[in-house]
Amino acid sequence: MSRIVIVAATGGVGRHLLRLSVEAGHEVTALVRTPQRLAGEPVRVVRADLNAPDAAVLRDALDGADLVLSGLGARSGSEAGVASRGTAALVEAMHATGVRRIVAVSAASVGTIASPLRPDPPKHNPGDGIVMRHVFAPISKALFRPHYADLAIMEDVLQASGLEWTVSRPPRLLDHRLRRSYRTAVDINVRGGMFIAREDVARHMLAMASDPATIHHRVGVAY
Known part of the structure; x- marks a missing residue:
């Protein structure tokens, strides 16, 4: 059993x-903006708004944890920035509490988005097929560029953190x-992979949390 902060x-x-995580018997602390949505769940619930992180709240939530699983991401263009700001605050709290392991969800298209640590990314992800490169990826980047830019900076934050990080790129x-x-696929997108269920992303993230071979890697996951 692990003590997991989600x-x-x-x-x-x-x-x-x-x-x-609950079904697997782990001890769970849930970080959410609206605790009422988890009423009755057999977990510790901590109210936290990662758009405006409270360092003391995060340190208290992470104290004694074994690992962090992050599904943090903007739900709309106006929320873009929450993943990078919130993850930076989580990294600070992890250093303060001695928590080393974090697995965070990003997105497949982020591999071709420029960021401070990756100013010259490849034009195409080497794992993408022709249809993904020339049809789906350009459309996706046009629609969600603020989201992807936020996730790219989030990945930078993790890469520079000194922690045992893994990024999931569905x-x-x-x-x-x-x-x-x-x-x-490790450090590339899954060849021909265009879809994945949220449940399977979560299942894979939980599996990677205990797999040291995934530390310091960006792992593609798809059908």
């Missing part, structure tokens, strides 16, 4: 992280599982 535990990926997220299994 960030954005009522979000699209976070709610699955919460359920799967493509388009679905609410329902399409297959019984998924594919993964």
Whole structure:
């Protein structure tokens, strides 16, 4: 059993992280903006707004934890920045409390987005096929560029943190599982992978948390 802090535990990926962690018998602390949404859940619930992080609240929530699972991300263009700001605050709290391990969700398209630590990213992710490179990726980046820029900076924050970080990079997220299994690729996107269920992203993140081979890597996951 591990003591897990789940960030954005009522979000699209976070709610699955919460359920799967509880089902696996872990001791869970959920960081959420609206604690009422977790009424009755067998977890410790801490109110935290990562748009305006409170350092003391985060330190208290992380104290004694073994790892952090983060589903943090902007729900709209106006919220872009929450992933990078919130993750920077989490990193500071982890250093203060001695927590070393964090697995955070990003996005497949982030690999081609420039950031301070990656000012010259590749034009195409080497794992992408022709359709993804020339159709889906350009459309996705046009629609969600503020979100991806935020996630790219979030990845920079983790890379520079000195912590045992892993980033999950899924493509388009679905609410329902399409297959019984998924594919993964280390530091590139999954070849031909265009979809993945949020539940499977969460399942994979939880598996990676105990896999030291994934530390300091960005791992693609898709069907």
